[in-house]
Amino acid sequence: MQLSVILPTIRPAQFQRSWASVGPAIFGQDVLTDWEVIVVSTFECPVALPKTRWLVQDRRGVMAAIKYGYDQAHGEYVFTLNDESELDPGSLFTLWEAAEQARARGERAIHGPRHDPKFDFSYYGRPFLPFPFAQKSLLDSIGGYFDPAYQNFYADPDLSLRAIKANVALRTVKESVVRHANDMNAIGHRENVAASLERDRAVFRYRWDHLGEFRDPS
Numbered sequence: 001m002q003l004s005v006i007l008p009t010i011r012p013a014q015f016q017r018s019w020a021s022v023g024p025a026i027f028g029q030d031v032l033t034d035w036e037v038i039v040v041s042t043f044e045c046p047v048a049l050p051k052t053r054w055l056v057q058d059r060r061g062v063m064a065a066i067k068y069g070y071d072q073a074h075g076e077y078v079f080t081l082n083d084e085s086e087l088d089p090g091s092l093f094t095l096w097e098a099a100e101q102a103r104a105r106g107e108r109a110i111h112g113p114r115h116d117p118k119f120d121f122s123y124y125g126r127p128f129l130p131f132p133f134a135q136k137s138l139l140d141s142i143g144g145y146f147d148p149a150y151q152n153f154y155a156d157p158d159l160s161l162r163a164i165k166a167n168v169a170l171r172t173v174k175e176s177v178v179r180h181a182n183d184m185n186a187i188g189h190r191e192n193v194a195a196s197l198e199r200d201r202a203v204f205r206y207r208w209d210h211l212g213e214f215r216d217p218s
Contacts, residue, residue, distance in 0.1 A: 003035040003096060004075030008065035009083040010042050018083045019049065025087035032096050038073055040065040061151035061196065070136075070145045078145065079133045085180035087113070094176040095133040102171075103135070109169040110134040110160070113176035120218070121157075124211035128160030129170050131178050142166045151196040154204040161208055 005022050009015035019037060026032050037052045039045070045054040057068050066080055077099060079092065095111050102109040112129030115121065121128050139145045142162050146155035160170055205214050 001034045001036060001074040001076065002032055003077045003079065003092070004069075004073035005035070005037045005092070006040065006066055006069035006073065006078060006080045007037055007083065008040045008062050008069065008080075010059065011083050012043055012046060015039065015041070015083040016047075018081055018085055019052070021086040021088075022081065022092065023051075024089040025092035026096075027090045027093055032093055036074060038069040040069045063146050063148055063150050063152065063155050066146050067148050073136065075136070077133060077135055078139070080131065080146075081178075082180070085131075085178050088177040088179070091176040091178065092133075095173055098171070098173045098176075099133060099135070102169075107169060108138060108167070109171055110138070110163055111171050111173050111176075113178040114172055114174045116177055116179045117181070122217060123157045123161070124208060124214070126161065126164055126211070127170060128157040129172065130156050131180075132156075132159060138168065142168060149203055150200045152200050153197065154200040158204055158207065161211070 007015065007019060009018075019039065022037055026035060035051065037049070038055060039049075039052060040055045040057055042057065042059045044056060053072070055068060055072065057065055062082070070078060077096060079095065081087065091113050095113060098111050099109070102111070110129060111133045112131050115130060121130050145159070147158055150158065163170060
């Protein structure tokens with residue numbers, strides 16, 4: 001299989017909008033035809049969905065859900081969406097095409113879509129990709145996908161910093177677009193995730209503060 005899209009969700013009324021954006025994001029289906037969506041949820045599938053495997057898991061945090069989906073993904077490439085995001089038409093095909101071209105050149109690279117709205121995705125003066133698209137074999141070679149030591153946000157920059165350390169290039173493909181409202185302040189003040197964010201931040205800083213001054217993007 002060419003591609004697995006992992007979609008964790010806890011929102012029965014919201015996930016279908018994100019799910020529905022995946023098909024149009026693969027407009028080059030004469031080339032990229034063998035793909036799947038893996039939904040990992042706390043609830044049973046409400047409707048029959050084509051090209052979709054539905055996995056039910058007790059609520060353990062978004063990174064645990066992603067790992068569950070990743071471990072069962074059949075695709076050579078993986079990409080993770082969330083139920084607060086949507087992809088523009090053609091975005092996944094564009095990422096896949098860029099990744100295939102990089103592989104043909106013998107380059108080790110992780111690609112990601114352009115984020116709308118624009119946001120400062122960086123830590124310690126180094127950029128990170130919030131929606132990484134990569135080969136499973138490459139991810140496994142740098143210690144795996146999103147580290148389950150984290151429960152929330154900090155697994156994203158941790159992955160990119162591990163890639164940089166392993167001399168894997170990080171590339172944003174501007175023609176690919178994900179639309180996602182990213183509000184660090186709002187996230188930090190939700191009581192149900194504030195404690196896990198504090199814990200994740202401590203793990204992240206313990207691993208990476210040797211790179212420079214820590215500052216959350218805003």
